[in-house]
Amino acid sequence: xxxxxxxxxxxxxxxxxxxxxxxxxxxxxxxxxxxxxxxxxxxxxxxxxxxxxxxxxxxxxxxxxxxxxxxxxxxxxxx
Amino acid sequence: xxxxxxxxxxxxxxxxxxxxxxxxxxxxxxxxxxxxxxxxxxxxxxxxxxxxxxxxxxxxxxxxxxxxxxxxxxxxxxxxxxxxxxxxxxxxxxxxxxxxxxxxxxxxxxxxxxxxxxxxxxxxxxxxxxxxxxxxxxxxx
Amino acid sequence: xxxxxxxxxxxxxxxxxxxxxxxxxxxxxxxxxxxxxxxxxxxxxxxxxxxxxxxxxxxxxxxxxxxxxxxxxxxxxxxxxxxxxxxxxxxxxxxxxxxxxxxxxxxxxxxxxxxxxxxxxxxxxxxxxxxxxxxxxxxxxxxxxxxxxxxxxxxxxxxxxxxxxxxxxxxxxxxxxxxxxxxxxxxxxxxxxxxxxxxxxxxxxxxxxxxxxxxxxxxxxxxxxxxxxxxxxxxxxxxxxxxxxxxxxxxxxxxxxxxxxxxxxxxxxxxxxxxxxxxxxxxxxxxxxxxxxxxxxxxxxxxxxxxxxxxxxxxxxxxxxxxxxxxxxxxxxxxxxxxxxxxxxxxxxxxxxxxxxxxxxxxxxxxxxxxxxxxxxxxxxxxxxxxxxxxxxxxxxxxxxxxxxxxxxxxxxxxxxxxxxxxxxxxxxxxxxxxxxxxxxxxxxxxxxxxxxxxxxxxxxxxxxxxxxxxxxxxxxxxxxxxxxxxxxxxxxxxxxxxxxxxxxxxxxxxxxxxxxxxxxxxxxxxxxxxxxxxxxxxxxxxxxxxxxxxxxxxxxxxxxxxxxxxxxxxxxxxxxxxxxxxxxxxxxxxxxxxxxxxxxxxxxxxxxxxxxxxxxxxxxxxxxxxx
Numbered sequence: 001x002x003x004x005x006x007x008x009x010x011x012x013x014x015x016x017x018x019x020x021x022x023x024x025x026x027x028x029x030x031x032x033x034x035x036x037x038x039x040x041x042x043x044x045x046x047x048x049x050x051x052x053x054x055x056x057x058x059x060x061x062x063x064x065x066x067x068x069x070x071x072x073x074x075x076x077x078x079x
Numbered sequence: 080x081x082x083x084x085x086x087x088x089x090x091x092x093x094x095x096x097x098x099x100x101x102x103x104x105x106x107x108x109x110x111x112x113x114x115x116x117x118x119x120x121x122x123x124x125x126x127x128x129x130x131x132x133x134x135x136x137x138x139x140x141x142x143x144x145x146x147x148x149x150x151x152x153x154x155x156x157x158x159x160x161x162x163x164x165x166x167x168x169x170x171x172x173x174x175x176x177x178x179x180x181x182x183x184x185x186x187x188x189x190x191x192x193x194x195x196x197x198x199x200x201x202x203x204x205x206x207x208x209x210x211x212x213x214x215x216x217x218x219x220x
Numbered sequence: 221x222x223x224x225x226x227x228x229x230x231x232x233x234x235x236x237x238x239x240x241x242x243x244x245x246x247x248x249x250x251x252x253x254x255x256x257x258x259x260x261x262x263x264x265x266x267x268x269x270x271x272x273x274x275x276x277x278x279x280x281x282x283x284x285x286x287x288x289x290x291x292x293x294x295x296x297x298x299x300x301x302x303x304x305x306x307x308x309x310x311x312x313x314x315x316x317x318x319x320x321x322x323x324x325x326x327x328x329x330x331x332x333x334x335x336x337x338x339x340x341x342x343x344x345x346x347x348x349x350x351x352x353x354x355x356x357x358x359x360x361x362x363x364x365x366x367x368x369x370x371x372x373x374x375x376x377x378x379x380x381x382x383x384x385x386x387x388x389x390x391x392x393x394x395x396x397x398x399x400x401x402x403x404x405x406x407x408x409x410x411x412x413x414x415x416x417x418x419x420x421x422x423x424x425x426x427x428x429x430x431x432x433x434x435x436x437x438x439x440x441x442x443x444x445x446x447x448x449x450x451x452x453x454x455x456x457x458x459x460x461x462x463x464x465x466x467x468x469x470x471x472x473x474x475x476x477x478x479x480x481x482x483x484x485x486x487x488x489x490x491x492x493x494x495x496x497x498x499x500x501x502x503x504x505x506x507x508x509x510x511x512x513x514x515x516x517x518x519x520x521x522x523x524x525x526x527x528x529x530x531x532x533x534x535x536x537x538x539x540x541x542x543x544x545x546x547x548x549x550x551x552x553x554x555x556x557x558x559x560x561x562x563x564x565x566x567x568x569x570x571x572x573x574x575x576x577x578x579x580x581x582x583x584x585x586x587x588x589x590x591x592x593x594x595x596x597x598x599x600x601x602x603x604x605x606x607x608x609x610x611x612x613x614x615x616x617x618x619x620x621x622x623x624x625x626x627x628x629x630x631x632x633x634x635x636x637x638x639x640x641x642x643x644x645x646x647x648x649x650x651x652x653x654x655x656x657x658x659x660x661x662x663x664x665x666x667x668x669x670x671x672x673x674x675x676x677x678x679x680x681x682x683x684x685x686x687x688x689x690x691x692x693x694x695x696x697x698x699x700x701x702x703x704x705x706x707x708x709x710x711x712x713x714x715x716x717x718x719x720x721x722x723x724x725x726x727x728x729x730x731x732x733x734x735x736x737x738x739x740x741x742x743x744x745x746x747x748x749x750x751x752x753x754x755x756x757x758x759x760x761x762x763x764x765x766x767x768x769x770x771x772x773x774x775x776x777x778x779x780x781x782x783x784x785x786x787x788x789x790x791x792x793x794x795x796x797x798x799x800x801x802x803x804x805x806x807x808x809x810x811x812x813x814x815x816x817x818x819x820x821x822x823x824x825x826x827x828x829x830x831x832x833x834x835x836x837x838x839x840x841x842x843x844x845x846x847x848x
Contacts, residue, residue, distance in 0.1 A: 007460065008487040009183065009452065026715070046713040047444070047666075051464035054477060058668055060715050073464065075666050075710065076449040076457030076486060077702040078507075078523050079653050100418050101370070116344040119418050160437050160504035164288060167315060167501045170370050179496050185451040187497075187506070208288030208433050208502075 003069045004029065010044045010072050013037065026050060027060040029070055049073045080136030081118035082125060084111050087132035094124035094133065099170040099200040121200035123149075149199035150214040154189050158211035161187035165203035165212060173197040221763050222422045224251060224326035226280070227347055229340065231408055232273060232332030236347045239329055247764060248846060251326065252282040252693035253309035254778030256298025259329065260307065261781055266788045270300035270308075270400065271383060271407035273333035279374065279413065280327030281317040282695020284754075286421030287429070287761050290437050291503040291697035293318050295391075302385045302400025303557070303606050304625040304649045304795075306786035310401035311653075311692055312374075313500035314391025316415060319372025323417030334409035337381070339366075342415040352411040356381065359550035360390035363412055371416040377552025379594040380406035384604040386557030386627075387594075390549060393519040394500060397554040399626060399648055424763030432760060436753050437504050444710040445702045450507040451497050455523035457486030458664055462527065465663035465671070466635035466807065466814070469628075470531040471580060472563040473621045476632040476807050478531035484538045486523075493520065493538055505699055511542045521545040521555075527630030528559035533566060534581040547587060551594035557606055558590065560627030564607040564620050574614040576603060618800040623650035624791060633798070633816050634807035636663040638677035640816030644796045645681065645825060647782035653698055656684035665705060666714045667723045672813040676727035678825035683733055683772075687752065690775030694758050704751050734828045737776060738844070744769030777845045780829075780837050784847065793835035796822060 005018045014037045023029045034042035050057045051071040052064060064070065081102075084094070090108040102118045105111030113124070125133040125141025126149065133141045152165075152174070166174045166189060175192040179185070189212075191197060204212040223246050226239040241255070249255040256278045264276045277299040284292035295317020301308035320328070324345035339352035355363050363375040372391065379387035380402030387402030388395045396402075405411075423429050441447040449457055459481055462468040466476035482488060489509065495517055499506035509520030520542050521529070529541045548555045568574040576599060578589060592600035602610060607627055611620035621628050626649020633640030639662065642655025652659065658681055662671040669676070688698055709719050736743060745767050747756035752768045759766030786795075797803075798816055807814040826833060830841030837847070 007482075007485070008490070011487075012183065043711070046715070047710050049461045049464055049714065051460075054464060054481075055466070056461070056464040058715060058720075071460075071464070073460035073485075074449055074453060074457055074487065075445070075461055075664075075714075076453050076455065077445045077660055077665060077699065077705075078450070078455030078458050079657060079698050102418075114344060117418050160290075160441060161499075161506060162290070162437075162504050163499060163501045172369065176498070183452065183490065185448075185497060185506070206288070208290075208430070209437060210430065210434075 001066065002029070002064050005069060005071045007072060008074045010041065010048060013041045013044060023064055025060065025064060026052070026057055026062050026070070029064070030060065045072050049075055080120060081115035082113050082120060082122070082136060083134045084113055084124075085132045085134060086110060087130045089130055089132075091129075093127045097123050097127050097198045099123060099198055099202055101170060119202065121202060123198045123200050148216060150216050151194060151197055151199055152191055152203050152212045152214050154191070155211040156188045158209050159188045160209060161189060162208070164206050164208060165189050168202050168206040170202070171196045171198065174203060221246075221424070225324060226327040226329060227325055228329045228331065229347060229349070230332045231330060231334040231338070231349065231410070234349050248774070248777065250283065250690070250693045250774050252280060252294070252296040252695055253298060253311070254689060254693035254774060254781070255327070256280055256296055256309060257307055257778060257782045257785060260298050260300070261785050263329070264300060268300060270302045270305070270404055273408070275300055275404065275407070277330040277404050277408065278327060279320070279330070281321050282693055283758065283762050284695035286318045286321045287423050288502065289433055289696070289757050289761065290440055291500070291505060291700050292695050293500045293502045294692065294695055294697050295320070296692070297389065297396045297401045299399070299401065299404045301626070301648060302403045303608065304399070304791070306624060306649070306789050306791045307647050307782045308399035308401070309648055309654070310389070310396035310398050312389070312391050312394050312396035313503075313697060314372075314374070314394035315501050316372040316374040316391035316413070317695075318501065319415040319417070321421055322419050323415040324419055330408055330410065333407070337409050337411050339412040339414060340410060342413070344417050355411050360552050361550055364390070364392070366412070367414045371414050373412060373414045375412040376402040376405050376410070377550060377594065379552040381411070382594060382596045382604070383407060384553060384594060384596065385606045385609070386554040386561070387552050388554045390552055393549065395549060395554070397556065398651065402552045423761045425760045429757070429760040432757060435749070436757065439703060439749065439753070440504050440700065443703045443707050445705070446505045446699060450505050450699065453486030453490055454497065454507050454509045454520070456489045456509065456521065456526050458523040459485040459526055460487065461664040462631065467632045467639070467659060467663045468531050469527055469630055469632045471534055472532060472567045472619060473628070473632055473801060476635050480536035481531060483536035484526050484530040484541065489520070489538060493542060500697065503697060505697070507699065513543050513546045518546050519549070524630045525555040525559065528556060528563065532559060532563045532630070533583070535583045537583065540583060544587060544590065548590060551590060553590065553594060556629055557627040558593070560621055561603055561607045561610065562586070562589070564610060564616065565603055567619055568610070568614050568616055571616070573616055574610070620799055621801070623798055624795050626650045631659045631663070632807065634802055634814045636671050637674060637816050637821070638662050638669070638681055640798055640802060640818060641677050641681050641821045641825060642685065644798050644818055644822070645685070647779065647786055653688055654685070656681045656688065658684060660702070660705070661723075661726065666710050666719060667705065667726070668714055668720060669723045669726055673727070674817045674820040676730040678821050678828050679730035679733035680726065681825060682737070682828045685779055686772050686775035688775070689778040690771050691754055693774070693778055694754055696754055700754065703753070706750070737828070737830065740769040740773045740776075741767065742769065744772070773845070777847060780842065780845055780847050783837060787836060793822070796835060
């Protein structure tokens, strides 16, 4: 099982703060979001920052160890 | 150029009170003066003067206009970016930016918060870089 | 062409005279920090103590101020850096700059020292100095209340009066923060500068300028960063991505991730603490946070403050961070240097090297501590001198997190090495903005340039340093540069192959970026709305023929005149350095490349800049730029 934690605007769109799912890769996670919450939610998740156990993920085929936490954050800029 | 006040002035202080850039000074019952550097020729002092003592920048005497005939700013919400330029430009503190209506609401717009204090000077409209403010009388286009 | 109107104010004698700015100076140096640096270079003899009466302080605007262009209220202070001894510029989004311009002056040059605590008033084209001794000890809010609402004010708090080395100057609720901007005013006995007037900023080509502004505002509002993330989360929105990328400074830059980051994130901020967003006057981005502190709505904390008063001292109470941010502004201190110094002091305490009354994870006494720092009471007078000074007294140079003496911002550079290069080469010291802000490309943004490779970083660093120099000097907010990262990439996401391709291509572009600086004006004889929208706006407002290439070249000129100032003050290549914690100790033990390979990047950086191996601009480069 993998815990998904949603933040910011995406949390409002999916309607939950976190959930547990079965997923082997980041691609599986995106498929779950698309299937469960729709394309808009999936687009938002993909356009934000995805962190696996608090570390930024760089590819959709990254494998997710069991018991991991996948977090969805927004990009920001600043100074 | 600037407005000026003639010796017909009776020192009622009304023009001083309505000047949106604080360019008019004077004591009660004494002839008032306009700071020529500061005056922006908005004409509000001329509209309120009951004695015809105000001359516009061309030297022509102004005419009194009843306050209820003065225009107010109308802001096009679709164009406004809430940049605060008009709010800042208003010396009489009449304009504000709308507050969020729900958590995460980033849509905001300037609006006339204090219509009573507004003198319809048009400084806000002039300052707006997106040209989304028009000063007009209520009920007119 | 309208030339800027400057006044030279001798505070010792109380005299004011015009200081003409020639057409050549204006067209070559624009305004703001670039013209400020040039004037400082010409007027201030080398070796002058920044706090001595002989020192010079320049407060000036950019040509964009007051024109109605988006995000155009930024004004500048140029002075000798209290913390580094080199050049200083401090930038502020408050309304003082625009009001000073409305009052008839594009800039003022302060020399000498007023005999008593004084205020300068700039009203309807006239400048006067008056007694402000009754305001001694007042905080920045109370000081500003001494003038009516519609005046623009720039004031110092008790910290500036007491010459705290990182004291700041405050305009409204915004701050000219860094390098001791408040201390140099305090040293001149200037408590406040207030301005009012009604002069309009001149725009030479209104007919084309107005529709361009409309287009630009629309562009800003449609971009995911400037139109959505920044108004939604503010710069505090960076906490999450900084943590995930390992650049959130934690425990005095010992680590780059903080266990409790979610408590202090921009998302949490927006959900639990934000009353509304707001912005500087003229800005459609509106990234400012508004929060309640002690029952009053005030400006909330920016990312640097959240990171440095949060993870960097191991605190995760965001309400408290907003409270100390407010109090630091009242007292008039730069939150970056203040918090950075406190973190260093905490580590000294932990290692038994000094007892300065502060510890990691213990914030309870800090509101009291910063009051004492502002008043230089007892041992807290040491803390008022900054981390470089503390390290010289107590040791710990290897973990005193500053560059040239200016404390680093809230990006841990071992997982964003281009940022490290930027910190080390920034002319005013450890500044993330003067340093080029490569974190946007390497770590916290949608692009994913290899964050550890030194390849390409010198070239990109030079590019962004020059761009940001020009944007600031023109009077624009640096956040208007964030639209240079195309909106489409955000939609695709950071994991899309196109985004990865662009990231790789930027590293590959280094071979083109080096020769760029030798042929800029003719290579980029165009204006590029989606990359550098500022240059066209600049040309329309001033009537000068301006292109992206010329605009960047002015930025390059500014960076070089600042460098020349530093060299003349004795800052050399040796000072293009970082503490050894960041260059020698991997941030992550299992990632040996998580250090800043400064030694590998600097020689290339100097080459790209057209400097010799000692970091001195070569005669050929100075001739090309017309810098004397």
